[in-house]
Each structure stands twice: as structure tokens, then as C-alpha cells.
Amino acid sequence: MSPPILQSAFLSLVLASLPAVAAPAIVISQVYGGGGNSGAPYRNDYIELFNRDAVPVSLRGWSVQYAPATGSAWQVAPLPDLTLQPGQYLLMQQAAGAGAGAPLPAPEASGNLSLAASAGKVALVNGTATIASAGAPAVVDLVGFGAGASAFEGIAPAPAPSNTTAILRAAGGCGDSNNNATDFAATTPMPRNGVTAFHVCQAAAGAPIIAACPDAYSVPAGSGGATAVSASDADGIINFASLLSGAVDGITLTPQALAAAPGGAASFLINVSAMVPAGEHVLTLAFANNQAQTASCMVKLAVQAALATSRTIPQIQGAAAASPYAGTMQTTEGVVTLLVANGFYLQDPEGDGDPGTSDSIFVFTGAAPTVAVGDRIRLAATVAEFNAGDASRPVTQLTGVRGMLLLSKNNRVAPAAVTLPMSAADFERHEGMLVQFGAPLTVSQNYFQGRYGQVTLSAGRLEKPTNRYPAGSAQALAAAAANAASMIVLDDGKTSQNPVPVPYIGADNTLRAGDTVTGLTGVIDFGLITASNPGPSGYKLQPSAVPQFARDNPRSAPPRLPLGNVKAASFNVLNFFTTFGDGTTASGQSGQGCSLGASVAKSNCRGADNLVEFRRQRAKIVAAMLAIDADVFGLMEIQNNGDVAVASLVEALNAAAGAQRYAVVPRPEQTGSDAIRVAMIYKPSSLRLAGPALSDPDPVNSRPPMAQTFVAANGGSFSLIVNHMKSKGSCPDAGSPDADRGDGQGCWNATRLQQARRLAEVFVPQVREVAQDPDVLLMGDFNAYGAEDPIRLLGDYGFKNQIERFVRRGGVPYSYVFDGEAGYLDHALASAPLQSQVLGAAEWHINADEPSVIDYNTEFKPQDLYSATPYRSSDHDPVVVSLGLRGKPEKGR
Numbered sequence: 061m062s063p064p065i066l067q068s069a070f071l072s073l074v075l076a077s078l079p080a081v082a083a084p085a086i087v088i089s090q091v092y093g094g095g096g097n098s099g100a101p102y103r104n105d106y107i108e109l110f111n112r113d114a115v116p117v118s119l120r121g122w123s124v125q126y127a128p129a130t131g132s133a134w135q136v137a138p139l140p141d142l143t144l145q146p147g148q149y150l151l152m153q154q155a156a157g158a159g160a161g162a163p164l165p166a167p168e169a170s171g172n173l174s175l176a177a178s179a180g181k182v183a184l185v186n187g188t189a190t191i192a193s194a195g196a197p198a199v200v201d202l203v204g205f206g207a208g209a210s211a212f213e214g215i216a217p218a219p220a221p222s223n224t225t226a227i228l229r230a231a232g233g234c235g236d237s238n239n240n241a242t243d244f245a246a247t248t249p250m251p252r253n254g255v256t257a258f259h260v261c262q263a264a265a266g267a268p269i270i271a272a273c274p275d276a277y278s279v280p281a282g283s284g285g286a287t288a289v290s291a292s293d294a295d296g297i298i299n300f301a302s303l304l305s306g307a308v309d310g311i312t313l314t315p316q317a318l319a320a321a322p323g324g325a326a327s328f329l330i331n332v333s334a335m336v337p338a339g340e341h342v343l344t345l346a347f348a349n350n351q352a353q354t355a356s357c358m359v360k361l362a363v364q365a366a367l368a369t370s371r372t373i374p375q376i377q378g379a380a381a382a383s384p385y386a387g388t389m390q391t392t393e394g395v396v397t398l399l400v401a402n403g404f405y406l407q408d409p410e411g412d413g414d415p416g417t418s419d420s421i422f423v424f425t426g427a428a429p430t431v432a433v434g435d436r437i438r439l440a441a442t443v444a445e446f447n448a449g450d451a452s453r454p455v456t457q458l459t460g461v462r463g464m465l466l467l468s469k470n471n472r473v474a475p476a477a478v479t480l481p482m483s484a485a486d487f488e489r490h491e492g493m494l495v496q497f498g499a500p501l502t503v504s505q506n507y508f509q510g511r512y513g514q515v516t517l518s519a520g521r522l523e524k525p526t527n528r529y530p531a532g533s534a535q536a537l538a539a540a541a542a543n544a545a546s547m548i549v550l551d552d553g554k555t556s557q558n559p560v561p562v563p564y565i566g567a568d569n570t571l572r573a574g575d576t577v578t579g580l581t582g583v584i585d586f587g588l589i590t591a592s593n594p595g596p597s598g599y600k601l602q603p604s605a606v607p608q609f610a611r612d613n614p615r616s617a618p619p620r621l622p623l624g625n626v627k628a629a630s631f632n633v634l635n636f637f638t639t640f641g642d643g644t645t646a647s648g649q650s651g652q653g654c655s656l657g658a659s660v661a662k663s664n665c666r667g668a669d670n671l672v673e674f675r676r677q678r679a680k681i682v683a684a685m686l687a688i689d690a691d692v693f694g695l696m697e698i699q700n701n702g703d704v705a706v707a708s709l710v711e712a713l714n715a716a717a718g719a720q721r722y723a724v725v726p727r728p729e730q731t732g733s734d735a736i737r738v739a740m741i742y743k744p745s746s747l748r749l750a751g752p753a754l755s756d757p758d759p760v761n762s763r764p765p766m767a768q769t770f771v772a773a774n775g776g777s778f779s780l781i782v783n784h785m786k787s788k789g790s791c792p793d794a795g796s797p798d799a800d801r802g803d804g805q806g807c808w809n810a811t812r813l814q815q816a817r818r819l820a821e822v823f824v825p826q827v828r829e830v831a832q833d834p835d836v837l838l839m840g841d842f843n844a845y846g847a848e849d850p851i852r853l854l855g856d857y858g859f860k861n862q863i864e865r866f867v868r869r870g871g872v873p874y875s876y877v878f879d880g881e882a883g884y885l886d887h888a889l890a891s892a893p894l895q896s897q898v899l900g901a902a903e904w905h906i907n908a909d910e911p912s913v914i915d916y917n918t919e920f921k922p923q924d925l926y927s928a929t930p931y932r933s934s935d936h937d938p939v940v941v942s943l944g945l946r947g948k949p950e951k952g953r
Contacts, residue, residue, distance in 0.1 A: 085113040086144060087201045088124075088184050089233035092249045093175030094223035096157015101224065103161035105154035105175040106251055107137075107182055110233030111144040112261045114323045118143045121560075122200075123188045124152060124171070129179035129208045137171025138188045138560045138922045147260035149233070151253035165253045169922055178220045179206025187428065188554060189401035197427060203227070203240055214239025219246045226250070234261035267294035269347055273357035277330070280438070280465040281365050284334040288316060290327035291347040291355060298326035300348035304356070307343065310336040311361070330359065338365045367391045367440055367463055373421050374412035376443055376456070381488060383456045385443045391463075393438040394420070395471045396431050397494045398583045398604050400553050404429045405492050405583045405602075406437070406458075409473045420492035420583070422457040431464075433604075436471045439464040448587035449597035455491065455586050475581050475604075480519035481545035487584060487599045494604060496581040503575045503609070504547065504880040510913025511920055513552030513559040514589060514600070516880040521574055522546060523872045524883030525804050527845040530852065532803040540804060547880050549589055549600040550580070550607065560922045562913055566609055569925040573877055573909040574613025581605050613909060615931065618687045619902035624944035625772045626747065628780060629690035630839035630886055632936035633681050635736065637667035637699040638674070638708050646674055646708055655700060656735040664735050667699070668916070676916035676926055677933075681709065682716050684906055684930035688940060691746040692770060694782035696841045696936075700737040703727050710741050725749065725768050730757035732764045738782040738840065740768055747772060751830060756823040760814050762786070765823060765840075769831040776945025778894060779827050783819065783840035785850065786811045805848050812843060816850035820857035824891075835897065835945075838889040841936060845883040846873065859889035862901040862941060875937040877908045886939045899942040906930045908937045 090108035094100045107124050111117055120141045125134040137152065144150055153167035155174040175182070184201040185191055194202050194211035204212025205227050206220035218240040221227045226249040229235055235243050271291045279285035291298050297320075303313050310333035318326045330343065341361040348354045370391045378384045394406040397420065407420035423429075423441065431437060440463040445454035475496040478486075505516035525539035552563040564571050582603035589596045621627070638646040639654050643662040654664040668674035685693060699705035703724050710722045725740035732755075740753070750769040757764050767781040788806030792798050800807040819838070828834055838859060844850040846864065855861060863884055867873040874882035888901050910932040914925045 085236075086111055086117050086119070086184060087229060087233060087236055088182055088203045089149065089229040090226055090249075090251070091175065091182050091203055091205060091221065092226035092251070093180060093221065094157075094177040094225075095155070096159045096161050097177055097223040098159060099223050100157060100159060100161045101249055102164055102251065104156045104164055105173065106164055106167070107152045107154060107173075107175075108252055109144065109150040109152070109184065110229070110259075111146055111148050112234055112236060114146050114260075116143045116145050119150070121186070121188060123185050124173070125183045125185050125191055126173045126175060127181045128176060129181065129204075129206055130210050132193070134183070134191050135173055136188060136190050136557065137169075137173050138558055140169045140922055141561055142168060145258065147258035148254060149252040149256050151251050164251050166255075168254050170918070171922065172919060176206070177223050179208055181205075181209055181211050187401065188559065189428075192426065203244065205240065205244070212240045213243075214241055216241035218244035221246050224248075231261070232259040234259070267296070269293045269296070269298065269349055269353050269355035271345070271347055271355045271357040273345060273359050276360040276362065278362045278364055278465060279332050280467060281336075281338040281363050282334050283465075283467055284332050284336070285466055286329045286331045287359075288327050288329055289345055289357065289359070290325045292319070292325035293322065293349050293351075293353070295322050296349035296351045296353065297322060297324070298347055298349050300346075301326070301328055302346050304344040304346050306341045306361070308336065308341065311341070311343070313345070330361070332361065332363065336363050338363050364463065364465060367438060367465070369393050369438065372412060373406065373408040374414060374417040374419050377418040377421060377491070379414070379416040382445050382454055383443050386445050386456070387443065389440060389442050391438065391440040392421075392458075393436070393467070395473050396433050396435045396437065397473050398553070398602055399429050399431070399433060400602060401428065402426055403457075404431055405494075407473050407492070407494060409471065416489055418489055418491045418493055420494065422455065422492050422585075423461060424457050424459040425461065431466075432469070434470045434472065436467040436469075437464055438467055453586065453597070480548065481542060483545055487586070490584045491586065492583060494581070494583055495601075496579065498579070500576045500578045501548075501580055502612075503571060503573050503577075504882070505877055506571055506573060506911040507877075508589070509564060509571060509911045510558070510562045512557060513554055513563045515550045515564055515571065517548055517550050517577065517580070518543075518880060519546040521872060522881045523874070524845050524878075524881040526848045527872070527874070527883030528847055530847050531805045531849060536804055543881060547598075549598055551585065551600045551602050553602045558920050558922055562923050562925065564607065564609060565911075565925065567611060568615070569914060569927070570910055570931065571609060572611070572613045572615070573882070575609050576612045577607045577609045580607055616905065618689070619904050619940045621900035621902060621940065621942035624899045624942040625774060625776065626692070626770070626778070626943040626945055627690045627940065628692050628694070628837060628839065628943060629688050629938050629940045630694040630696070630782065630841075630888070631685065631938040632696040632784075632841045632886065632934055633698055633709075634934035634936070635667035635697050635699075636677065636681065636695075636705055636709060637665050638705045639665050639699065639701065640667070640671065640674060641665045641669040644671060646671065654735050657733045666735055669919070673916055673918055676918075676928070678709065678712050679928040680916055680930060680933035682712050683928060684933045684938065685713060686716060687930055688904065688938060690940060692740060692742040692780060694780060694839045695739045695741070696782070696784040697736045698739045700731055700735055703739075706739040706741065713741075721745075725753055728753040728755035728764075728766055730755045730764055732757070732762050734762045736784075737763055738766045738784050740766065740780065740782060742770065750777060754827060754830065756818065756826075758818055758822070760811065760818055765819060767823070767827040769827070769833065772945045774945065774947040776897075776947050777831070777833050778835040778837055778897075778943065778945060779831050779833060781819070781824070781827060781836060781838050783838060783842055785815050785841070785843045787843050805844070809844075809849060812850045813853060816842075816853045820854055820859070833948075834891060835894040836891040837894060837941065837943075839887065839939065839941070841885055842887050843885055845885060851887065854889055858892045860892065860895045862888040862890055862898055863903070863939070866901040867903060873903065875903050875908055875939065876935065882908065886936055888939050888941045894943075897944050897946060899944045901939065901941045903937045903939055905937050907932055907934045
């Protein structure tokens with residue numbers, strides 16, 4: 061049988077019915093790495109992209125990646141979900157240098173890549189997974205520049221740029237001979253963005269035919285199969301294709317999709333029937349166009365006799381955590397259930413009926429897999445145990461795949477029905493398997509949603525055990541075990557950071573803790589809960605269908621409490637600093653620093669990195685505080701720089717209110733050695749100050765509590781003491797009395813207990829003596845949950861817990877979410893004489909339930925979801941208390 065010929069007359073009959081397929085031609089058109097360096101014209105590094113094609117091209121799921129000139133570790137900056145029009149530029153801002161320079165024109169995207177000024181490598185990648193090398197299949201375009209660049213297109217790297225020069229692609233971005241040395245020139249930086257005048261490229265006359273064929277293709281004997289080949293021409297139409305050599309009976313070439321205009325691609329299928337005998341065939345394909353040009357390519361076809369299965373997937377998995385066949389080569393068979401960036405999951409659809417063994421396994425390919433969901437395949441590979449962040453809990457996988465054969469397509473695997481809670485053994489026996497959760501699951505944490513595409517789900521909302529039960533009690537230990545078995549992390553199936561778009565975001569650009577998802581289907585995985593390694597590991601679900609969340613925990617209006625004559629609130633404002641991480645200040649100074657003990661340095665600053673972030677942060681806090689409309693606010697985590705930071709906040713509040721509504725409570729003499737302190741602001745129209753503010757500078761308090769006595773219009777008075785006790789982080793050595801005891805209270809509990817005792821035994825009596833008033837309200841961030849030792853101790857001294865009194869009866873009280881568990885660190889504790897004057901207390905859940913990706917920060921956010929609303933203005937929820945103070949006779953009467 062002679063090779064089939066596809067004549068142009070035949071092609072003309074099918075052109076009208078088959079779609080055109082365009083070949084993308086996005087290139088890197090400019091690179092600048094001198095941003096902010098000495099003499100630099102611009103403050104930031106940047107990478108510019110350009111569409112040389114004649115058709116729009118979507119950048120969804122793409123990234124730019126950078127590696128040093130001689131390095132092999134690539135850094136990723138995801139691109140936004142944009143479509144680049146023909147001749148359109150895209151400007152991607154990167155890291156800023158330490159020096160001066162003008163801001164860039166408005167960029168369409170931003171990343172944190174710090175490019176070298178004179179030598180390096182930049183790759184444009186169709187994907188967001190970190191590439192292993194510049195030759196990875198996903199690389200769309202590559203620019204190596206400067207002396208020593210280890211990878212580049214063509215025979216030499218592009219010339220070296222500098223602090224004052226960039227490298228620009230020739231012809232406004234159109235020049236692309238696949239030789240960096242001649243395609244680029246070092247010249248004055250000229251950053252162009254999406255609104256720059258379009259520069260549509262003209263196809264060069266006589267552009268060659270570009271053929272795209274797989275080097276090799278394998279099919280199992282007796283099964284048959286098909287693989288695609290294609291060709292394109294920038295200025296011509298492909299109108300001829302044939303098999304020149306290597307064809308035998310049963311191998312044919314048929315059209316799949318043909319180009320209707322110059323620049324399009326024509327694709328064809330090499331069909332291999334089941335009758336083709338086992339053996340190897342070298343196929344030569346020829347393409348021609350309407351300009352009498354030709355091109356050819358070669359495909360090595362292997363029709364392979366099926367390998368005998370040596371072990372089933374359940375046998376490879378075994379009943380233990382590690383496979384009994386680890387380190388051996390095995391041949392197995394299954395159906396592909398899910399693809400991820402570096403491999404796929406393969407499941408035995410029949411299984412072995414043993415509930416102690418998993419019927420699925422992960423196949424590691426190291427790059428984007430070439431199989432499809434539903435493919436039934438047979439392969440030979442090495443059984444390995446992968447350390448996914450926990451050496452005691454390895455993941456069994458197949459690696460070093462060889463001899464993979466497609467047996468059939470469009471197979472279906474029924475998901476196993478599962479419910480939470482699940483024990484470690486339950487998770488282990490479902491490792492890699494397709495499962496479906498029949499019962500609704502609740503969002504219990506979304507902190508890593510925007511950073512790593514991960515959301516923690518649970519069987520109902522989980523309460524921190526020590527929020528309800530004493531630390532170390534049988535109830536607390538049982539609750540901790542139940543919580544651990546009731547959680548699973550929903551991943552987004554990607555290995556990249558900062559995914560675009562942010563997965564699972566719903567209405568109002570949020571996914572709130574307490575929202576639910578029903579019918580969740582995917583594959584059980586085990587691995588890092590964040591992208592850091594070492595880091596926490598756990599069981600995850602890689603979804604096989606897009607989860608649909610229900611807003612079961614909607615945003616609420618500010619708390620409405622019984623009306624009294626004083627509304628008091630506490631608000632942890634999460635490092636509200638007017639001195640920034642770049643050394644500048646809100647008032648325009650530069651070269652400044654923040655105090656921490658005896659040190660003054662910009663590295664001590666904890667809040668906004670720059671003026672842009674500060675304004676975003678302040679707008680959110682102002683919106684929240686004005687909505688609460690308290691008569692007095694106790695504030696935590698405000699910069700310890702006198703009254704400068706708190707005065708800046710008051711100024712912004714009054715400007716937004718359009719009136720002089722708030723004033724600063726002048727700080728006490730001692731505000732501690734930490735970079736942050738507590739503060740107060742109040743409404744002079746509602747309250748007057750009785751005497752100066754007091755603080756307790758005892759060494760046990762690095763952030764001394766602050767007290768102020770207030771008098772209401774009816775003469776009623778009370779003293780507010782704002783507290784911010786020692787945090788649970790940065791644990792000391794195991795031998796310290798403040799080490800984590802494993803009782804759920806975290807570290808530094810001994811210090812918090814000392815602070816609580818000092819507060820009850822020394823400072824409160826001092827405040828009462830000065831005020832000549834027993835009415836005291838303790839508020840603030842105690843860094844202790846509701847039933848932990850410091851709170852219980854204060855209860856023993858007669859302070860009544862208003863959160864338990866008013867909030868617990870309506871559900872779980874919480875102001876903070878950590879590790880998927882909710883609890884309240886922010887308290888309102890009233891002295892016994894004040895108890896009867898407390899009319900109500902509430903938490904406003906504007907922060908703890910909201911994802912951090914919507915906060916004021918600009919880093920790690922290629923998709924910026926910021927809005928100047930109260931939501932995620934901090935990480936703690938504010939607490940509000942209504943007081944009905946009884947009038948008191950003035951002293952001396």
C-alpha cells in the first residue's frame with residue numbers, strides 16, 4: 061500500500077468546516093535589572109512581554125521565571141489572567157532596589173524577582189510550576205544575558221545591560237531569529253505597558269514552514285492509537301501533507317484542524333490501527349504550503365507488545381505506610397484519575413477488596429504529564445518512598461517511568477465515599493484514591509488561600525480546646541484529638557505559589573471561615589501544608605472537580621448592643637506603624653528606623669513596607685473603627701514611637717468622619733521596650749479623662765498595660781486597662797519554664813501567668829487607689845484562650861468574663877483562627893462591682909474569618925483583591941462592650 065497523499069483540492073473542501081489553530085508568539089521584549097541601583101532611572105526591575113502574533117493570546121496560567129547567570133534555581137512570578145492583543149506590550153514590575161529612581165509606568169503585573177543588573181536568565185513559561193532547566197518543554201521564550209549566562213537562545217547570550225541600560229528586542233519586539241545575541245541590544249530603558257501604542261508585526265516574506273512532531277510515539281500492540289502532528293507558516297497556508305516513508309498497512313494520516321489564513325497551524329493525526337504488528341517504524345512526514353515551500357519531520361513509532369503486569373497497585377501499596385516493593389521495578393496498570401503539575405494519580409478501578417490497602421498511587425513524571433484523565437495505561441516504573449515533609453510518613457509513588465502504554469480512553473473510576481472524622485489509618489488506606497465527601501465540609505482556615513492555594517476544611521467549625529476546657533484536662537485532650545481527625549486541607553492541585561486567579565474566592569472577593577462545600581470530590585494526598593520545607597505536613601485533597609462553596613457565614617453588620625452610656629472596644633491593629641520597612645515615614649522622612657530595646661533600625665519596623673501599604677492599611681482600620689463607633693478604643697500593636705502613630709490614626713479617623721470626633725489619650729511615661737505598645741483614643745464629646753494614664757513598667761511586661769479612668773456625662777466612671785500579653789510565638793529552648801508543654805497553651809505561658817498575677821495583685825489595686833473607684837474593665841489581646849491559665853487566674857481574682865457571659869450562649873466565641881481552630885484571645889473582663897453595669901458584649905468577625913490575601917499588603921499578590929473596607933483590616937476581631945454606668949456623687953459631697 062502506498063503512502064496516502066493529501067492533495068490541496070481535498071484540503072480546500074475541509075477548510076471551511078475545521079477551526080483555525082494559531083501558534084502563540086509571545087516573547088520577552090525587554091529586561092531591566094538595575095532598578096533602584098546607583099544611577100538607575102527606575103526604582104524597580106522589570107520584564108516586558110510582547111505579542112508578535114496576529115491573534116490575541118491568553119496568558120492564563122503562565123509565568124516568568126528567573127535564575128542567576130550560572131545558577132540552576134529558578135524563581136517564579138505568575139502572570140495575571142490577561143489576554144495580550146497583537147502588537148500589545150505587558151509590563152511586569154519586579155523587586156525594588158534600595159536607592160532612588162522614578163516609578164515605572166503602571167504595570168499590568170508585579171512580582172518579587174530581584175534581577176541581576178548585568179547577567180542572568182529570564183524564561184517565559186506556559187505554566188506556573190518551577191522549571192528544572194531552561195530547556196524544559198513549558199519554556200515559551202528564553203533570554204540569557206550578560207557574561208557567563210549558562211543558557212540562552214542561539215550561539216551567544218544577549219549583551220550585558222547595566223544600572224542605566226536595559227536589553228530591548230529588535231524591531232520593537234518583532235525581531236526573533238532565536239539568537240539572543242543579535243535579537244537584543246543594550247540601550248536606554250524604555251518600559252512599555254498595555255496602553256502603549258500597539259506595534260503589530262508584519263510577517264516576513266518567505267517565512268519558513270515550522271513543523272511540530274513528537275520525537276517518539278508508542279502504542280500497545282492490538283490496541284492502536286493516534287498522535288497529532290502540525291505545521292505552521294507565518295505568511296503562508298499549509299495545503300499539503302503526506303507520509304513519505306515508514307508507513308505500513310494500518311498507519312494513515314488524516315486532517316484534524318487546518319489553518320484558514322496565514323499564520324495558522326494545520327494539524328493532522330497519525331492513526332495506528334490495532335492490526336499493526338509489534339515493531340518499530342520510522343515515519344517521515346512532509347508538509348507544503350501555497351508558496352511552494354516544504355518542510356519535514358520524523359516520528360519514531362513503536363508498536364509494543366504489552367508488558368505483563370507484575371504487581372497490582374494495591375499490592376504495591378501494601379497495608380503498611382511503606383511499600384513492601386520499595387526500590388524495585390514493577391509493571392502495573394490503572395486508570396488516570398487526576399493530573400498535577402509533576403505527575404498523575406493512577407487507580408486500579410476494580411481494587412482488591414481489602415480496606416487496608418489503597419487502590420491508587422502517584423506517578424511522578426517531573427514535568428507536565430502527557431496522559432489524560434480516563435486513560436487506562438500500563439507502565440513499568442520504580443517503586444519509591446517520597447518524604448513529603450514528614451520522614452515518619454513517606455508517600456509511596458512510582459518514578460522513572462518506562463514503557464508506558466495507553467490501553468484505552470474515557471474510563472471512569474467511581475469515587476469512594478468518605479466522611480470526616482478520619483483516623484490516620486483511614487487516610488493511609490485512601491492514599492492517592494479518588495474520594496467524595498458526602499457530608500458538607502466547613503472552611504476552618506483560609507490563611508494560605510492566596511499564598512499557596514490551600515484552604516483547611518473540617519467537619520463543622522472547630523473550637524480551640526483550651527478555649528472551652530482547662531489546659532491538660534481530659535476534655536481538652538479529647539477535643540484536640542477529635543479536631544485533628546476532623547480536618548483536611550483542600551489544595552488547588554498546583555505546585556506554584558501565589559496562584560492566579562486566587563482559587564476558591566467567591567462573592568465580595570472572599571471565602572470566609574464558616575462557609576461550606578458539599579459533594580467535594582478529589583484525590584487524597586499527603587504533603588506540605590505550605591510551600592516551605594521543612595514545614596508542617598498533613599493530608600490534603602487535590603480536587604478533581606471545581607468545589608462550589610456556599611456562603612454559610614455571611615459578613616455581618618457592626619454589633620448592635622443594648623444601649624448604655626459608654627461603648628468601649630478593643631482592637632488589635634496588627635502593627636500600625638508610621639515608620640516603614642523601607643526606612644521612610646508617613647510624614648515623608650527617609651533613613652529612619654524603629655526602636656526595639658536599645659536598637660533603632662528599619663528592620664525593627666513591623667507594619668507597612670512603604671507609604672502605599674500604609675495608606676491601604678490605615679483606610680481599612682479607619683473604616684472598621686468608624687463602623688464600630690465606640691466612645692473609647694483600646695489599641696494593641698501600635699508603633700511605640702511616642703504618640704506619633706496613634707495621632708496619625710486619630711487624624712485619619714477625624715478626616716474620614718468630617719469632624720473632630722476622637723482624641724488621643726496621652727501616653728503614660730513608661731511604654732516598654734518593645735517595638736509596639738498599647739494605646740487608647742476616646743470621644744471627648746462622650747467621656748472626659750480623670751487624671752493621667754498609668755502603666756506598669758515592671759520587667760515582666762515588655763508591653764506594659766495602660767490604664768485610664770474615664771467619666772461619663774452622668775458622672776459615672778470606670779477605669780479601662782488595655783493589655784497585650786506575651787505572644788505564643790518564638791519559643792524558648794525546651795529546658796525553659798516557658799517552653800511549650802504540649803498542653804495546648806503554646807509557649808511563654810509561664811510569663812503570661814506572671815503578667816496576669818502582676819496585673820491582678822499590683823496594677824489593678826494601684827489603678828483603683830488612684831481613681832478611688834472599684835469599677836475596672838480589662839480589655840485587650842491576652843494571647844491566652846478562654847480557659848487557659850492566665851484567664852482562669854484573673855477569674856479567681858474576681859474578674860468576670862463578659863465574652864463567656866454574652867457571646868458563648870450564641871455559639872463558639874472567637875476572635876482569632878490558628879491551625880484551623882477558632883478561639884478568643886481578645887477579652888473583656890469586668891471587676892465584680894462593674895459586672896452589673898455591663899449591658900452586653902460582642903465580637904465583630906471582620907478579620908479572623910477573612911483570607912489574608914485581601915489585606916493591605918502588596919507582596920505575593922499578582923492578583924490584588926484589596927478594598928478599603930473593614931474586612932481583614934487585622935488578624936484579630938475587635939471586641940465591643942456596652943456599659944450602663946451609674947452616676948456617682950462627686951468627691952467631697
